[in-house]
Every structure is written in C-alpha cells, then in structure tokens.
Amino acid sequence: MPIISEIQGIKIYMNFGDGEHNPPHIHGFSGGHDCAIGLDGKVLNKGKMKEKEIKIIVNFVLQNSSKLNEMWETQKFERI
Numbered sequence: 001m002p003i004i005s006e007i008q009g010i011k012i013y014m015n016f017g018d019g020e021h022n023p024p025h026i027h028g029f030s031g032g033h034d035c036a037i038g039l040d041g042k043v044l045n046k047g048k049m050k051e052k053e054i055k056i057i058v059n060f061v062l063q064n065s066s067k068l069n070e071m072w073e074t075q076k077f078e079r080i
Contacts, residue, residue: 001013001015001016001027002077003079004026004068004071004077004078004079005079005080007060008053008056009030010028010029010053010056011028011029012026012028012057012080013026013027014026014027014068014071014077015027016075023038023039023044024038024068024069024072025037025038025039025044026039026057026061026068028049028057030049030053031050033047033048033049033050033053034049035047035049035054035057037054037057038061039061039069039072040061040065041061041062041065043058064080067080
C-alpha cells in the first residue's frame with residue numbers, strides 16, 4: 001500500500017488493490033498498531049491505536065477528504 005502522508009510519525013496509506021472493499025477508507029499505522037478511518041471521518045476500526053493518534057488521522061481525513069475521495073475513485077496515488 002502506498003504511503004499517502006506521514007504526520008507526527010503516523011503513516012497514512014490507502015490500499016489500491018482491485019479487491020479493496022467499501023466503504024472508502026484509509027489506514028493509519030504507528031507504533032505497530034493499525035486503524036481504519038472512513039473517508040467521511042468515521043472510525044471503522046481503531047485497533048489498539050492511541051486516541052490522540054486517531055484524532056490526528058481523522059483531522060487529516062477531514063481536511064483532505066476531496067483529494068482522498070478522488071484517489072479512491074481513480075486509484076491514482078498522490079502524496080499529500
């Protein structure tokens with residue numbers, strides 16, 4: 001999965017595989033933990049990610065939602 005962005009040590013990525021499932025979402029990875037956040041900002045799976053990190057990722061999604069939705073639809077990678 002290509003890394004879209006890295007914020008405060010949190011890697012943000014999106015799976016561009018043919019079999020990727022809905023709803024549209026990104027993944028955050030930090031400290032060995034992974035979470036999934038919908039492109040609407042809804043937490044889909046927080047795993048063992050710290051709440052502070054989840055808030056950072058949700059804010060990133062909300063600030064970049066149009067670009068992230070475009071990437072989901074076109075499956076064209078762009079670093080933000």
